[in-house]
Amino acid sequence: MITVHHLKKSRSHRVLWLLEELQISYNLKIYERDSKTNRAPAALTKIHPLGKSPIITDGKKVISESAVILEYILDQYGNGKLRPKDTQSAAYQDYQYFMHYTEGSFMPLLVLSLIFNMMPKQPMPFFVKPIMKEISKNIHKIYINPQIHLHLQFLEKKLKTEKWFAGNQFSVADIQIGFAIHCAKSLLAENFNYARLNQFLNEIEKRPAYQQAIKKGGPVDL
Ligand SMILES: N[C@@H](CCC(=O)N[C@@H](CS)C(=O)NCC(=O)O)C(=O)O
Structure with a gap:
């Protein structure tokens, strides 16, 4: 099952939104931003060296970059939904x-x-x-x-x-x-x-x- 490492107020909203569109169950791990610097907590660097959100894990796979994550979810769980089917169009x-x-x-x-x-x-x-x-x-x-x-x-x-x-x-x-x-x-x-x-x-x-x-x-x- 996918785990979303979700930093509050971040691009990670995209990932949650897509998972909700597809009605897929997932684990959600929420990270707070530092109240002074607004930066992501160091805990995120334990998941991926850059420590930027979004990150998802799916089994042993660790995937970062929102566009890559969205495409991964469509490839694995999308059943042809939410992107144009004809690659020549x-x-x-x-x-x-x-x-x-x-x-x-x-x-x-x-x-x-x-x-x-x-x-x-x-x-x-x-x-x-x-x-x-x-x-x-x-x-x-x-x-x-x-x-x-x-x-x-x-x-x-x-x-x-x-x-x-x-x-x-x-x-x-x-x-x-x-x-x-x-x-x-x-x-x-x-x-x-x-x-x-x-x-x-x-x-x-x-x-x-x-x-x-x-x-x-x-x-x-x-
Ligand atoms: N191009 C990356 C950008 C990732 C990124 O910069 N995420 C921001 C949140 S919107 C972040 O983690 N910022 C916290 C920090 O840099 O400490 C993507 O689309 O995933």
Whole structure:
């Protein structure tokens, strides 16, 4: 049976969500973030050397990286569900794209934004703080925010012509990218003006499996 090593408020929500969609039984081991640093506890490094969540174990296998975990679960337990069947189709190409693009291109920008939000809050000599605040503000203005909006415009446009990210059927690509869009919305707050993406978020949040994952693993956030 699969054990999910679930760090609270993390990408691991994706894994719980998929397992709930497939209605598979699993063990859940919950890890708390450090209250000061927000980092994962050292206990996770005992499961995988990088100590990043999500990690699953299945028998002797240890699997990390959310996209790899989602694909593994579909390969082993999916019975052909939640990904396009025809590997030659445009939907399958989109499926592959969004499975890889999310962590390869989009999430790093969101993590960069989080880091630059956190930097001025770190302990430092009082006279450095205003300088750090200014650096953080400028990096957001010059690079991070325009890049995040560029990606969101691209994602919004994609959903103007299709219901989901890999064609007209809900798939695991929506689980993978859904978490990232949710995080982008909470980072941008009132500057998140994307009607189609808001509609997409409303639809995924209504899914019983999504809600069940939150019930078991806690709220979605970075
Ligand atoms: N690309 C990896 C990223 C894994 C990752 O960075 N996870 C974060 C949680 S969202 C983490 O474990 N952070 C805690 C830490 O670095 O201490 C994936 O998709 O699984």
